[in-house]
Amino acid sequence: MSVEARSTEPAALPDRRPVLLSLNDAARVHGEGTAVPVRALNGVSLEVRVGELVAVMGPSGSGKSTLLHLAGGLDTPTSGDVVVDGVSIAGLSVKARAALRRRSVGYVFQDLNLVPALTAAENVMLPRELDGVGTRQARLEAREALREVGVEDLFDRFPEEMSGGQQQRVAIARALVGPRRLVLADEPTGALDSLTGEAIMKVLRARVDEGAAGLLVTHDAQHAAWADRVVFLRDGKMVESAAGSRIS
Template sequence: MKSIVIELQNVRKIYEAGVSKVYALNGVTMSVERGDFVAIMGPSGSGKSTLLNLIGCLDRPTEGRVIINGVDTANLSDKQLTELRRDTIGFIFQQYNLIPTLTAFENVELPMIFRGVAKSEREKRAKELLSLVGLEEEMHRRPMELSGGQQQRVAIARALANEPSILLCDEPTGNLDTRSGKAVMEIISKLNREGVTVVVVTHDPAIAAFAKRVVRIVDGVLVD
């Protein structure tokens, strides 16, 4: 049976910039089924990151509904929203966002510490995840001692720490050369084949080609 894991209904996000208003999203309705792999494509400033941040409950819409796994997020407190995010959603950003003072291993372990996973279990899982992304040898290095592609693979391992059912990626290969970018997308594709629902924001057609479906956005509106 197909089930909808992400549903947006008439979502608007309006930023107030002094006296003027920016309609970053202007009435977006979309849904994503479990196991889907969606690429959101659009030019710079079209609202892609805003859309992904709303799907990921990092922000709330000005109008409209964001429903994750059947739960209308408007009904959740900030604490409940944080828990939903922690337990359901993995994020990958263009800038990796690793903690520079921690090793790769410690970066992957961190979300499990926040979740209260026992030390032995989280150490085992951190090792497994780092070997999944091909970084067993490098796991005790800090981000500065890793290439961009390696750092992004650490970020993927970290995103998977709490076994998310949804993986959200904002320009995940934006800072990478073609070859490392392809390696990153192959890992993301593999995760999708194993059942993770993936939404990836990109302006690169080569990245969108990994997706099962492409959604286009222009000026905060989805277009066909």
């Protein structure tokens, strides 16, 4: 009588960490109903859990920035759904989506979007004050966030008095200030030298390990190596997903 071979490999345990970001068959079509609609994102499904950093890679025009815009509530899907911290953004008003971003989402924009008339501290304080945090507390949080990214000395400087790399770090501090549970970063190290870029990736990795969830768009495989998982987009579709190298 034959004895059936049994695997000695332990079964993989299910990941029970809460899902903070969920895209469910999300699509975004620009110019829908026109002769030549542009399908920027085409039925992407993706989950990002607490304590997980996911890197998104792909050629220009593959849908990476569109994916981040949907994840951060800057845009809404043409079809499908996007859920952030338990809230579906599809049915939210513009005002409600803005409140959700201030409360739960830290966004590092590729073009930074610093307010020229505000100092570094005031730029970092702004989302916290808009959400009702007192000025004294917001200033303390801003100083700590600027210290975390290595530019506390820029506290009272205006963007025009900073280098591109310094502005990038202030923008990252603004994304990390306060209890942001979801951190979205669009090429966050693009204006930085390699040494500073690695330091910033270490900061992002630490924030995720402390209990946030992170979604990072990058062209740099070395920075993607900080992620737990790497997904690849092409022509608006997710074509591959792989485990990251997880530098720590």
